[in-house]
Amino acid sequence: MATSTPRSPARTSEPLVPGVAADGTLPLPWLAAPLQAAHRLQRSHALLLQGAAGVGHLEFALLLAQTQLCESPRTLDDGRTPLACGRCASCHLVATRVHPDLLLLLPEAWRVRLGWLGEDEGRLAKGEAKPSKDLKVDQVRQGIAWTQQTSGRGRGKCLVLHPADALNTPAANALLKTLEEPPAGQRLILTTTDAEQLLPTVRSRCQKLVLPLPAPHDARAWLEARGLAQAEALLAATGGSPLEALVWAEEGLDGTLLAALPQQLARGDGSALAGRALPRVLDLLLKFAHDAAARAVGGAPRFFADANWPAGAPALPALLDWQRTLMRTARHDEHPWNAPLLLESLVEQGAACWPRGPARAGAARGGPAGRASLHSGA
Known part of the structure; x- marks a missing residue:
């Protein structure tokens, strides 16, 4: 029996942590295992991150990009999986979203909610136009042109499309050739909560990596550490997603309301x-x-x-x-x-x-x- 996931992106009010911090802390603690899995797919030029809403798609995509571009990488506790240092000049550029070799394509609606308005700040912040929820063909074409440019810092380039579900049909078709034959050193990272919404020709050109929900006790502990009461009820109602539980709490949905x-x-x-x-x-x-x-x-x-x-x-x-x-x-x-x-x-x-x-x-x-x-x- 189907349930509905709201199409509108929702985020917490806290600014996004783009990748690993200077002390080596991951943006979300349950991303260590997916990072190890991603290392096994390091030769893939196009990676499709798929998982339930609120598991941390954007955080993980930025973590992968930061690690790829890091100039002094460390490793996870396993001693094998590369991890960004969080301290070098490249990591700082990623954290401030100005790295010349990282391009993040987001629908306007996502940029508004994240506060990443860029050159459209005046138009979107004033509500002069309704922010689009689509990744448009013009954005994709600009991204493709960007992939043809030489790497600025010599460690390859990374193009992130989040969420790829938002690609309209012309945009998805425009992306196909680059997905199949990207320029040397270029990696594309796409995210999705429902891979069936993507064109089969897009899915077939990507290696898949599933982002699992954290174990219930880990998710509950993480939420409680952030001061969220009645975390168990919120986790149940959101299907086990800790990020969604945070959003619901900010909207005034708590355990008492859900119980009644x-x-x-x-x-x-x-x-x-x-x-x-x-x-x-x-x-x-x-x-x-x-x-x-x-x-x-x-x-x-x-x-x-x-x-x-x-x-x-x-x-x-x-x-x-x-x-x-x-x-x-x-x-x-x-x-x-x-x-x-x-x-x-x-x-x-x-x-x-x-x-x-x-x-x-x-x-x-x-x-x-x-x-x-x-x-x-x-």
Whole structure:
């Protein structure tokens, strides 16, 4: 049963740590094992990093680039895997994002959230244009032209595309020849949370490296060290992703709210979700529907603790119908919906799946699609 991952990038407010620090500390402690795996693929000119959202794709891509370009590399504790020193001039240039041999291609929406606006700072910061979520063909062509230039510091070059899921079709097609035959000394690093969204011709030209989620106790310890309370509930709700758990905490989603949510939604109360971004609301509703369906067939919930659910089982056909409505709506989460009415309609339809659940007028089976009253401009 599918769940939804919001398409909008979300980050914590803390500035990104670009690679290894001067004292040898990794940007995220669980990246040591993937770094060892990447060393075994060091001869690959194109690397596709894939894993669950929030595992640290960008942090790891920058760590790989920093290590490749480092002028005084050290090693990990295994004594074999190269690791950037974090102290040389090259590492400093990477940390300040001005290294001549590192080019990072990001959609405008990602640059806005990271505060990496560059020459577009005035236009994007003032909201004069809606930041694009795509990696566009012009960006890719500029990146390809950059790969043809001579290395500035003599240790090769690295082009990072994050996330590669954001490549639109013309941009992806423009990249193919460079992926297949890059200039000497050039390495391309692509990231993705869903490799199936990439063109098969892009995937086939890359070596794959999976970024696993950290072990639950490691993720919990890392979050607690950063002062996050109720880390276990947030980790469960985010599918084990510590970076996503941090983002959720910043949005005001804590363990107490998540524990109460199943019973509230089952009785038609969506007040805890009011005012939140629609992608986040749909993500939570889809996870709730997933767990409800799992429990209805005798399985265990994945995102919300079993003890927090109401008594009684929902009607499975109605629940699956509601889940399909949520998935259709999630595909159009950027549509100008009337968010309060949409939330009310979706929550009421879900609550109607439970015995004696509320079935107030307007929660019609089949959901909100096509109802003019749910449009913000109605």
